[in-house]
Amino acid sequence: MSGPxxxxxxxxxxxxxxxxxxxxxxxxxxxxxxxxxxxxPAGRALxxxxxxxxxxxxxxxxxLRADPADALEIQHDTPRILDRVNGYFGYRALHRIKLxxxxxxxxxxxxxxxxxxTEESDLDxxxxxxxxxxxxxxxxxxxxxxxxxxxRS
Numbered sequence: 366m367s368g369p370x371x372x373x374x375x376x377x378x379x380x381x382x383x384x385x386x387x388x389x390x391x392x393x394x395x396x397x398x399x400x401x402x403x404x405x406p407a408g409r410a411l412x413x414x415x416x417x418x419x420x421x422x423x424x425x426x427x428x429l430r431a432d433p434a435d436a437l438e439i440q441h442d443t444p445r446i447l448d449r450v451n452g453y454f455g456y457r458a459l460h461r462i463k464l465x466x467x468x469x470x471x472x473x474x475x476x477x478x479x480x481x482x483t484e485e486s487d488l489d490x491x492x493x494x495x496x497x498x499x500x501x502x503x504x505x506x507x508x509x510x511x512x513x514x515x516x517r518s
Contacts, residue, residue, distance in 0.1 A: 391415040406442040433466040
């Protein structure tokens with residue numbers, strides 16, 4: 366029996382198979398977009414397409430889908446976005462960014478359910494021995510997330 370594996374190790378082969386060789390880079394870019402884009406304007410756009418000149422893996426164009434209200438700010442932020450994406454790939458893969466002005470397709474998020482008083486009490490007891498307030502707060506956040514996912518209603 367094998368031990369636990371990272372989710373990324375499981376998802377990458379499945380995404381590669383579903384998207385094909387040509388679109389595997391776009392799938393990886395979409396999966397990691399929140400970490401690549403950060404909280405700035407790029408966080409309000411989503412990768413929509415990725416194309417390269419025939420037979421090459423550099424000089425590509427990334428197409429971003431952005432809300433029209435954010436497009437101008439994203440356009441001014443394209444040098445930073447290019448740097449971050451090229452840093453992600455590890456070489457100068459992209460040469461330009463093309464914007465498509467349309468609302469990004471995002472899945473609607475449900476608000477997290479509140480924990481029951483019993484769950485809050487159990488969590489507080491489990492974290493009582495931790496002296497570092499920052500560590501306690503982060504572990505409490507993790508614990509709440511685990512409780513919510515384990516007991517979805």
